[in-house]
Amino acid sequence: MLKFTPILLAILYALAMYRFSVWRTRRELDTRSSELADPRLKKLTDRLAAALDLPRIKVHIYEIDPVNGLAAPDGRIFITRGFYRKFQNGELSAEEMTSVIAHELGHVALGHSRRRMIDFSGQNALRTALAMILSRFLPGIGAIIASGLTTLLAARLSRSDEYEADEYAAALLTKAGIGTAPQKALFAKLEELTQSRSGAMPAWLMSHPKTGERIAAIEKLEAKWAR
Numbered sequence: 611m612l613k614f615t616p617i618l619l620a621i622l623y624a625l626a627m628y629r630f631s632v633w634r635t636r637r638e639l640d641t642r643s644s645e646l647a648d649p650r651l652k653k654l655t656d657r658l659a660a661a662l663d664l665p666r667i668k669v670h671i672y673e674i675d676p677v678n679g680l681a682a683p684d685g686r687i688f689i690t691r692g693f694y695r696k697f698q699n700g701e702l703s704a705e706e707m708t709s710v711i712a713h714e715l716g717h718v719a720l721g722h723s724r725r726r727m728i729d730f731s732g733q734n735a736l737r738t739a740l741a742m743i744l745s746r747f748l749p750g751i752g753a754i755i756a757s758g759l760t761t762l763l764a765a766r767l768s769r770s771d772e773y774e775a776d777e778y779a780a781a782l783l784t785k786a787g788i789g790t791a792p793q794k795a796l797f798a799k800l801e802e803l804t805q806s807r808s809g810a811m812p813a814w815l816m817s818h819p820k821t822g823e824r825i826a827a828i829e830k831l832e833a834k835w836a837r
Contacts, residue, residue, distance in 0.1 A: 681717035705792035716778030
């Protein structure tokens with residue numbers, strides 16, 4: 611029984627972390643966000659809603675500066691104040707901003723946001739269990755190896771989700787009559803954002819596929835749809 615103790619502890623830890631993460635995320639978003647009211651964006655999100663047979667799509671502003679979009683486990687869509695500010699300053703078009711919203715809708719529709727929360731808790735549990743086991747055989751470096759393995763797993767899962775959400779957004783934007791050009795233009799601008807930081811990649815982009823690969827994947831879809 612003692613040999614299974616690390617695994618049981620890891621499972622209990624994962625359950626506790628999942629519940630805590632959901633509670634903390636919901637509280638943070640409720641406290642620091644409000645519904646977006648922008649007539650220029652609403653015209654375009656109404657087109658997305660019509661394509662999905664929905665009455666409307668609610669978008670929220672998350673009051674933080676980093677440029678990002680996110681889909682909460684409860685299905686809400688958020689863009690950060692920093693992202694929205696770039697749109698207000700004319701650095702992003704309304705169509706490019708809408709492509710971000712379509713991408714986050716993809717995460718919701720495909721179940722990524724809830725699964726990511728579960729994966730995050732599971733990865734922490736796996737890291738704990740592996741560290742306990744490997745440290746018995748590799749004292750001093752077992753925990754480092756466990757951390758490296760779970761980080762690689764998390765990055766692979768995240769990149770897969772991004773490609774799937776990109777594909778969903780491309781299909782939705784095309785159906786809504788907006789097209790994929792704004793989506794590809796946005797990717798190029800995100801690359802420029804990376805370069806503007808002297809080559810330092812923003813933390814939230816580290817788990818995303820490379821810009822060129824994302825654009826190539828969309829162009830492959832366009833070629834497929836054109837047949």
